[in-house]
Amino acid sequence: MPPEMDGNSSTYGLEGKGAALRGPEGASRRYGRDWAWWQDKLVASVVFVGGVSAIVFVLGIFAFVTREGLGFILHTMDVREFFGSIAWRPTSLIRPTYGALALIVGTAFVTGLAMVFSVPFSLGAAIFIGEFAKGRVRETLKILVELLAAVPSVVWGFIGMTVMNEFLIRTFGVPVGLNAMNAGLILGLMAAPIMTTIAEDALKAVPDGYREAAEAMGATRWQVVWRVVLPAAKNGLLGAVLLGVGRAFGETMAVLMASGHSIHLPTSPFDSVRALTATIAAELGETAVGSDHYRALFTLGILLFVVTFFINLAADLVVRGVRGGR
Amino acid sequence: MDKPTFERSAGISAPGTEGTGDPPALSAPAVEIRQLNFWYGSFQALFDIDLEIRRGRITSLIGPSGCGKTTLLRSINRIADRLGYVRTTGSIRVLGQNILDPSVEPVQLRKQVGMVFQRPNPLPLSIRDNVLFAHRIHRGKEAVGRSEEDAIVEAALRKVLLWDSVKDRLHQKALGLTLEEQQKLCIARLLPVKPSVILMDEPCSALDPAGTEAVEELMWELRGEYTILIVTHNMAQARRASEETVFMLMGRVVEHGPTQELFLTPRHRATADYIEGRYG
Structure with a gap:
């Protein structure tokens, strides 16, 4: 606590000087530090x-x-092996190899699938909430979308292992339901709320005067959205998609549970894959601190960190571009 | 026979906008308002409006703030409907058809009745795309060549006296223009769809005196071909730039007559007091 406080409390830090200048106590109280x-x-x-x-x-x-x-x-690290080989055999007693290609491709593949599923739905949801829905429908939808974002990732993984697994096996007749498709669907669902929310913000940032101008010229609501609102909001929408990519890219638990976790260069969406994040989560606990394996996992971490950093940076710059440009 | 229709239809052919068609149509009012009442929710903004806007003339709407002149203007192209909680009774006939009828599609109506807003509001597109915006919406599937579009753009921009200053930068963003140029562009983009009525909501309030003069000159230029209805706060503007004036007060039309007459020999006390600046 500052000394003035427990000193002469009536002058509030201006004792001496304040009192001398202003004379009566009331004056220093009025202008002092209270x-x-x-x-x-x-x-x-x-x-x-x-x-x-x-x-x-x-x-x-x-x-x-x-x-x-x-x-x-x-x-x-052998850079060619790391980025060029799929042989991730860190525990081999004869000759451990650290080929991360399958993990990188696995992460990229799953993230890509997730975006294929979630971008159309998220942007559609944002357009509906922002431009078409009114009143109570709109408010309810916004709350529901935000609620979706609050579901813990392990619950998503659980859904992937049980519901989605069975669904894929039954619908597509594949032997294993834990695969890239499963992880992609789950990640798509996980990335959708943030994309929807940010995209809706981007639409909301488009001045209403544009809509009014277009409507006054006889544009239908869809024409207003397609010809005016979307072009005006495109930076914000791209930023929303990038944030969704970052979300899907960095997700761990749900991917670990839903992807099948097998080292494999996928040739179809129904192949099991393994993601960078899931590898770290599954293996780090069983390595000796300071060993090559341990450090290799941290190298995967650096890779993840750098990629997500640049995705987020890009998203940020793109969104900022909207405001800077206008 | 070539009566305009605002109903849902696939055909977007321009209905009877040549203006020189049948003689009786010339004398008929462009806009005929009968017993119009207007509510925002439970607040009544307009009371029993009866008004005839003469074809090819510039009519100004004056009155103190909150007297309902903007509401009246915005109900003629039904842009007031955007709010969602408005209600009307009575009728507004534009080119002979009651546009408050449930079968009327605002989209078709707004092709006939263009609007210029208080603040210039060009769309965030290029100058060229702004001029072609309404035209592209209303021409439907009909294929229009590039040279044809060029001709449309040039004609519209020439009409608003903007062609010479922007002809070399048609692909630049319209938002980079000065406010005066933007407002002229907002008028130009209405012309390719050949509206019969142009509504203007204080079109000069964001402009400097030079811009105001330019827009007023332009209105004078468009007179005859288009029926212009302008809301203004500026009595001097109403006086010099309109042929007829409507004075409104508290949601009612108090007086309507030729501008010179209304300003020189107002029939009502309220009108006289307002134009002399005793209130408002």
Whole structure:
């Protein structure tokens, strides 16, 4: 606590000087530092710490992951093997190999499938909520979409293992229902709420004057959306899709549970695949700290970190571009 | 026979907009309002409006803020419907058809009745696409060649005296134009679909005196071919840029007559007081 507070409380930090200048006690009370001033300072510093901590944590995580993985990258890693081979055999006693190609392709494939499913639905939902739905329907839908975002990922994985698994086996007659298709569907469902919400924000940011102008010229609602609103909101919509990609790309638990987790270059959506994230989650607990395997997993982590960082950065720049341009 | 129709129809052919067709149509009012009452929710904004807007003339709507002149204007192309909670009784006949009839499609109506807004609101497209916007919407599936579109754009921009200053940058964004140019563009984009009535809601309130003068000149230029109905707060503007004036107060039409007459010898006390600036 500042000394002024527990000193002469009537002058609120202006004792001596304030009293001498202003004479009567009432004057210094009026112009001195009162409780609200200290409250303001306190809140400002707490909020400052909160804001700065975001930067500290991001840098800290990056430093930690890099420190653990860098040794592997510099000494053990064979770049051609890492990006060119599908042989991920870190536990081999004879000759461990660290080919991450299948994992990278697995993640990309699953993410791609997820986007194929979720982009049309999310943008459609955003257009319906933002441009067509009215009143109570609109509010209910918004709440439901946000509720969808709150479902824990392990629950999604559970749905993938049980409901979706059986559904795929029965519908497509495949022997195994835990595959890229399953993970793609689940990830699509998981990425949809954030895409819908951000896309709807982007549509809402389009000035209503544009819609009114187009309607006054006789445009139907769909013509307004197609010819005016979507072109005007395209940066925001692209940003929404990129955030969805980032969400799907970084998801771990649901993918681990739904993808089948087998190292394999997929040739069809019904092949089982393994994702980068799932590999780390499944293997890290069983490696010796500091071993090559341990460090190789951290290298996967660096790869994930860098890719998601750039996806998010791109999304941010694209969304910002909307405001900067106008 | 070539009566315009605003009903749902696949055919988007321009109905009787040549204006020089049958003689009786010339003397008929372009807009005929009978016993119009208008509510926003439970608030009544217009009371028993009876009004005839003469074809090919510039008619100005004046009155203090909140007197209902903008509401009246916005009900003629039914853009007021956008709010969703409006209700009307009575009739508004545009080119002989009651546009408040449930069978009337606002889309077809708005082709006949164009609107210019208070703030210039070009769409975030190129200048060329702005001019062609309404035309593309209303021409349906009909294929129109590029050279034909070019001709449409040039004719519309020439009409609003904008062609010379923008002809070299037709593909640039319309939002980069000055406000005066934007407002002229907003008028130009109505012309390719040949509306019979143009509604203007204080079209000069965002412009400087030079821009105001340019737009007023343009209105004068369009007179005859188009029926223009303009809402204005600026009495001097009503006086110099319109042929007929309607004075409204508290949701009712108080007086309607030739502009010179209404300003020189108003018949009602309220009109006289308003134009002399005693209130409003």
